[in-house]
Amino acid sequence: MRVCDTAAEAVDGIEDGSTVLVGGFGMAGMPVQLIDALIDQGATDLTVVSNNAGNGDTGLAALLAKGRVRKVVCSFPRQADSWVFDGLYRDGKVELELVPQGNLAERMRAAGAGIGAFFSPTGVGTPLAEGKETREIDGRTYVLELPIKGDVALIGAHLADRMGNLVYRKTARNFGPVMATAATTTIVQVREVVETGELDPEAIVTPSIYVDRVVAV
Amino acid sequence: MRVCDTAAEAVDGIEDGSTVLVGGFGMAGMPVQLIDALIDQGATDLTVVSNNAGNGDTGLAALLAKGRVRKVVCSFPRQADSWVFDGLYRDGKVELELVPQGNLAERMRAAGAGIGAFFSPTGVGTPLAEGKETREIDGRTYVLELPIKGDVALIGAHLADRMGNLVYRKTARNFGPVMATAATTTIVQVREVVETGELDPEAIVTPSIYVDRVVAV
Amino acid sequence: MSLSKDEMAAAVARDIPAGAYVNLGIGQPTLVADHLPDGSGVVLHTENGLLNMGPRPSDEEVDPDLTNAGKQPVTELPGSSYFDSATSFAMMRGGHLDVCVLGAFQVSAGGDIANWHTGAPDAIPAVGGAMDLAIGAKSVFVMMTLFAKDGSSKLVPSCTYPLTGVGCVDRVYTDVATFEITPDGVVVLDTFGTSYDELAERLDVPLSRA
Amino acid sequence: MSLSKDEMAAAVARDIPAGAYVNLGIGQPTLVADHLPDGSGVVLHTENGLLNMGPRPSDEEVDPDLTNAGKQPVTELPGSSYFDSATSFAMMRGGHLDVCVLGAFQVSAGGDIANWHTGAPDAIPAVGGAMDLAIGAKSVFVMMTLFAKDGSSKLVPSCTYPLTGVGCVDRVYTDVATFEITPDGVVVLDTFGTSYDELAERLDVPLSRA
Numbered sequence: 022m023r024v025c026d027t028a029a030e031a032v033d034g035i036e037d038g039s040t041v042l043v044g045g046f047g048m049a050g051m052p053v054q055l056i057d058a059l060i061d062q063g064a065t066d067l068t069v070v071s072n073n074a075g076n077g078d079t080g081l082a083a084l085l086a087k088g089r090v091r092k093v094v095c096s097f098p099r100q101a102d103s104w105v106f107d108g109l110y111r112d113g114k115v116e117l118e119l120v121p122q123g124n125l126a127e128r129m130r131a132a133g134a135g136i137g138a139f140f141s142p143t144g145v146g147t148p149l150a151e152g153k154e155t156r157e158i159d160g161r162t163y164v165l166e167l168p169i170k171g172d173v174a175l176i177g178a179h180l181a182d183r184m185g186n187l188v189y190r191k192t193a194r195n196f197g198p199v200m201a202t203a204a205t206t207t208i209v210q211v212r213e214v215v216e217t218g219e220l221d222p223e224a225i226v227t228p229s230i231y232v233d234r235v236v237a238v
Numbered sequence: 239m240r241v242c243d244t245a246a247e248a249v250d251g252i253e254d255g256s257t258v259l260v261g262g263f264g265m266a267g268m269p270v271q272l273i274d275a276l277i278d279q280g281a282t283d284l285t286v287v288s289n290n291a292g293n294g295d296t297g298l299a300a301l302l303a304k305g306r307v308r309k310v311v312c313s314f315p316r317q318a319d320s321w322v323f324d325g326l327y328r329d330g331k332v333e334l335e336l337v338p339q340g341n342l343a344e345r346m347r348a349a350g351a352g353i354g355a356f357f358s359p360t361g362v363g364t365p366l367a368e369g370k371e372t373r374e375i376d377g378r379t380y381v382l383e384l385p386i387k388g389d390v391a392l393i394g395a396h397l398a399d400r401m402g403n404l405v406y407r408k409t410a411r412n413f414g415p416v417m418a419t420a421a422t423t424t425i426v427q428v429r430e431v432v433e434t435g436e437l438d439p440e441a442i443v444t445p446s447i448y449v450d451r452v453v454a455v
Numbered sequence: 456m457s458l459s460k461d462e463m464a465a466a467v468a469r470d471i472p473a474g475a476y477v478n479l480g481i482g483q484p485t486l487v488a489d490h491l492p493d494g495s496g497v498v499l500h501t502e503n504g505l506l507n508m509g510p511r512p513s514d515e516e517v518d519p520d521l522t523n524a525g526k527q528p529v530t531e532l533p534g535s536s537y538f539d540s541a542t543s544f545a546m547m548r549g550g551h552l553d554v555c556v557l558g559a560f561q562v563s564a565g566g567d568i569a570n571w572h573t574g575a576p577d578a579i580p581a582v583g584g585a586m587d588l589a590i591g592a593k594s595v596f597v598m599m600t601l602f603a604k605d606g607s608s609k610l611v612p613s614c615t616y617p618l619t620g621v622g623c624v625d626r627v628y629t630d631v632a633t634f635e636i637t638p639d640g641v642v643v644l645d646t647f648g649t650s651y652d653e654l655a656e657r658l659d660v661p662l663s664r665a
Numbered sequence: 666m667s668l669s670k671d672e673m674a675a676a677v678a679r680d681i682p683a684g685a686y687v688n689l690g691i692g693q694p695t696l697v698a699d700h701l702p703d704g705s706g707v708v709l710h711t712e713n714g715l716l717n718m719g720p721r722p723s724d725e726e727v728d729p730d731l732t733n734a735g736k737q738p739v740t741e742l743p744g745s746s747y748f749d750s751a752t753s754f755a756m757m758r759g760g761h762l763d764v765c766v767l768g769a770f771q772v773s774a775g776g777d778i779a780n781w782h783t784g785a786p787d788a789i790p791a792v793g794g795a796m797d798l799a800i801g802a803k804s805v806f807v808m809m810t811l812f813a814k815d816g817s818s819k820l821v822p823s824c825t826y827p828l829t830g831v832g833c834v835d836r837v838y839t840d841v842a843t844f845e846i847t848p849d850g851v852v853v854l855d856t857f858g859t860s861y862d863e864l865a866e867r868l869d870v871p872l873s874r875a
Binding site: 050096097099106110111122124129130143144191192198226 | 504505518522531537541543578579580581586619621
């Protein structure tokens with residue numbers, strides 16, 4: 022675990038072609054400063070896994086606008102302010118894998134938890150299960166879903182201690198905890214880094230084992 | 239959600255033949271008063287799912303000694319003080335399904351999370367995977383594991399509020415949270431029931447949706 | 456008289472049991488919250504990670520860290536709890552919600568629902584949590600106008616739009632009638648400004664009376 | 666001189682990188698904690714739900730709510746976190762622990778481990794978290810005496826006891842030698858009170874020198 026001085030230091034070394042898990046539900050929990058640093062860092066040909074595909078012209082939308090993203094894996098790309106993604110998608114400049122939100126979260130959980138695959142009832146009989154293996158178990162039909170593992174996770178949290186334990190704030194928690202478990206390198210922007218021992222051990226949401234780099238922004 | 243006055247009220251209606259998930263790791267988190275009440279209540283022919291199979295002569299061991307348990311599903315029955323289980327097992331009076339601890343927890347999580355089955359790497363190539371379906375995924379071999387659903391969960395927690403939100407204390411947390419999700423009826427003994435709003439919403443471990451009955455003991 | 460949106464929301468609210476755990480889908484279903492009686496004890500779930508969600512805050516109280524699934528600012532009530540997305544969807548998928556209320560483009564006589572994609576070739580698809588909600592809650596209520604702008608019924612023998620979930624809808628609340636989807640077919644529970652016979656004639660779906 | 670249990674634990678401790686996340690199995694492996702240097706930053710995991718576990722408390726400080734996987738009282742260090750069993754085993758199974766140290770009845774030349782069951786027909790089997798630990802950690806270290814009481818080697822061509830995990834052991838720390846299990850076979854890293862040639866003669870497993 023490294024406490025970084027700058028967002029640039031935090032995103033150092035992210036390679037072209039990486040799968041990057043990006044936290045946030047809309048703007049809540051979105052690691053905007055890390056994404057800005059990633060834009061400056063220059064990695065390209067990225068696969069981005071995130072619930073949405075960018076809002077307005079900042080954060081994930083800005084990364085998309087720079088042409089750095091080859092493929093988006095998400096549940097809800099289309100929003101009132103998703104014009105950047107919309108344009109790229111219509112022009113065939115970005116690939117989309119649409120995943121129901123619960124399967125998206127559970128596929129990342131599986132990656133983090135060492136589960137090889139799981140049978141989900143979500144999406145059965147819909148276009149999003151087409152071509153996937155199905156099985157009837159105990160009278161119900163399920164579709165086989167595979168893990169989504171990230172090379173890197175970029176997430177936003179509220180506070181970290183110097184070991185990397187994290188707490189979040191309200192619904193900004195969303196995809197942060199599961200993405201932290203699912204990436205080889207988990208990079209976190211927080212509002213403040215506190216001394217080790219200041220966070221209540223009973224209330225820590227992401228234990229330090231999942232966190233590689235932290236930066237206060 | 240009902241706040242019960244007595245443990246007897248809390249365990250009312252548990253039927254013969256039920257599958258009962260019993261929390262605790264050794265004595266930490268063991269819902270001793272609920273088990274005592276279950277002994278008095280009289281339900282029999284039970285399948286008990288718990289990490290251990292009783293310690294000493296109280297709690298789960300006492301339930302076993304009364305001959306109420308047809309089958310134990312657990313990871314670690316044999317302990318220095320598991321003489322009750324040991325005797326019944328050697329006499330062929332109780333059935334044992336031995337499950338690796340992580341698969342035990344994950345199978346209950348699957349039941350609570352609506353997952354039909356999952357591929358686990360744990361136990362592959364060992365006697366505990368014999369007869370189970372295996373599959374190679376991405377170069378690794380996994381064994382297919384099915385959910386374990388309870389009719390009832392009996393768990394111990396530290397505090398509840400009047401809605402049924404729970405917090406635990408230290409390593410007494412263990413199987414409580416996952417069992418709370420995996421049973422049709424979740425019954426909880428706590429040290430104190432506090433007013434709704436007194437628990438920090440960021441630190442609640444088991445949200446009220448999973449809890450049916452609470453009793454302070 | 457047919458029902459207004461608010462009257463439809465009130466009709467749904469009346470059928471939600473006291474103390475139920477409920478998810479209200481994005482759009483019209485969110486109106487249902489305004490019609491739950493005081494002291495109902497109904498607990499609202501929002502899939503981005505909150506139980507016991509409260510109403511929209513005043514402008515001064517808006518907190519960007521506290522939104523609903525529609526990304527609108529909300530509040531927390533006493534007894535709230537926060538959790539991450541994997542936990543939230545485990546809760547939904549695991550059948551712990553008593554009721555979810557969804558909007559829909561179409562519902563079939565067999566309880567299939569289509570509410571995420573019109574199938575238009577140039578549309579950008581977005582599904583969010585709709586498929587998880589459709590198959591997860593113990594009871595799935597749909598709230599929609601019965602007829603589309605072109606006059607066609609949205610209660611259909613079989614959905615023509617891409618499906619969200621199969622055989623999962625329990626009740627359909629519309630401006631002119633309330634329907635129950637049963638294994639034996641579609642039952643008309645109530646009509647508003649129309650009659651059972653008018654409906655039976657206009658819909659392609661076999662109906663029966665409650 | 667062959668190593669004492671404490672010297673074996675010290676040998677293991679020396680090979681644990683600073684800052685590593687480590688699970689020490691029940692029994693002898695717990696001795697390793699006593700040999701980690703001050704300031705190593707090694708974080709101990711106990712599978713019943715705690716990271717950054719501290720040493721045994723004084724008798725007055727014993728807390729029945731705070732134990733390790735062996736159900737012995739322990740303490741928490743600054744920066745600890747608690748979590749439930751499903752989360753704890755997700756952490757293990759997901760490959761997040763850097764090292765786990767296990768005792769064993771037998772280890773095979775291919776890295777199989779047998780440590781949960783002697784196979785005796787009257788034994789009551791108990792596996793606990795051993796199978797999850799064996800396949801979960803990035804590096805699996807085994808700590809055992811090399812020879813059983815009857816003189817037979819516990820490092821074997823193929824385990825005769827029921828397996829705990831297949832092909833998962835990386836290193837074997839014994840009283841008379843330390844071995845590395847590699848895809849190309851078993852490498853002797855160190856010997857204590859014996860020689861490579863003596864070992865090569867006594868074991869049924871092909872060895873090579875480091």
